[in-house]
Amino acid sequence: MSLALNNTRASQVAVIDLNSGNLLSLETAIKTAGFSLTTVKKPNDDLLTTCDVLVMPGQGRFAYVMQQINDTGWREFLQEWVRNGKRLVGICVGMQVLFEGSEEDPETNGLGLFKGRCQKLSHPKTPMVGWAKLDSYKLTMKDQYAYFVNSYAISECHFGTSKVNYGSSFCAAVQRGNLYGFQFHPEKSGSFGRELIKHVCQ
């Protein structure tokens, strides 16, 4: 009985606050999905034992988000976190920094957890703002509509799990094991987004 309870314990989710934009919608979505939530500005080793899922949203420039990550000690911590097979979810620029770099700030090194670099969208109307239908083989995303706000994106990735066209094709989502990235905003993507948050946090 206690084992069954253990198995159904709600995941402990922590949102990384990189001081880049409002976390209210994301926090609301995670709480509404039934998870226990904390918001963390700096890494601490307790997280490795107390927390199941780290969610890293990011808004603004690639270099700014990376600087926040480096200055607060997240770079080493996240690498350790991923080495331990723990779950990490990057959203928007939070997904982009999982890669090696970006055309937006070519001098800045990303976390390098995925191979590849971000490129500027080839469509002249940027930022891309609005909804697009995902081309995905994953049942959680197949033919769903997601809300995008971005000017840069990963055009090719071996671990891409969904893609969309905007001028040319780019990766809307990536996944390798417990490492997830979403270029769109699940917290702004209606009921689909809420379900997706539930799926990746549980």
Place this chain on the structure above:
Amino acid sequence: MYVNNEKPDINGESDLCARIIPCLDVAYGRVVKGTNFKELVDMGDPVQLAQMYEQQGADELVFLDIKASVDGQQSALDMVYQVATHLSIPFAVGGGIKALEDVHRFFHAGADKVTLNTMAVEQPELINQIATQYGSQSIVVAVDVNQEVDGSLAIYTHGGSKLAPVDYHSWIEEIVDRGAGEILLTAMHKDGTGSGFDTDLLAQFGAGFPVQVIASGGAKGPQDFLAAVHAGADAVLAAGLFHRGEYTVGEVKAYLINNNIKIRNTEC
């Protein structure tokens, strides 16, 4: 760009959908309908109405606080927080924004975007400041344009009551140069007439225009939304026909889908 299976235009393939955006006027934290500048009819609770439109399939919402300048902003900020914690689609807020500090308060309360109208003309530097600090995607500049008796186009501010000392074409260019992410283009000469959007005006903003254009003013039925998208609008905003219950957002979207427009389908 929003027609299914058409040949890619000069910009290449795009999966982006045309957006349908209900607009809600608010005052003192309630949704209102103004019959004239003095009489306001209470239409209900912003959160309930926002959720209703989200369920109908709205892609985004715009809240315009028509009394913000009178009442200060606290009621608007409380409303934004309530909406942000109950809605899972994006929304923009406008009305009474005078300085970067006001913008910060709205974002902090949970708004995804702000819209500027009068202050964009009076203090255009604010557009640059918002774009620099929060990114172009966070700022929508509302342009109220009127076709004057001589046929020329003029820009108005202060809720359409004051002629602005700017040239229409150079003002549109300036907004884009200063970093606006979207333009909310209201044709005043069409607003409330139910004679359809100004498609000639929208046709000036085609595939080559560098930011998205939201068409506003004149919607009577779903065919007007279709005409606006065909003319070049990236998104279409309407108030009256949704609030009066003449059409649901879902009905408008179904009509557009049936007419081969890329629309976020929430019916399945």
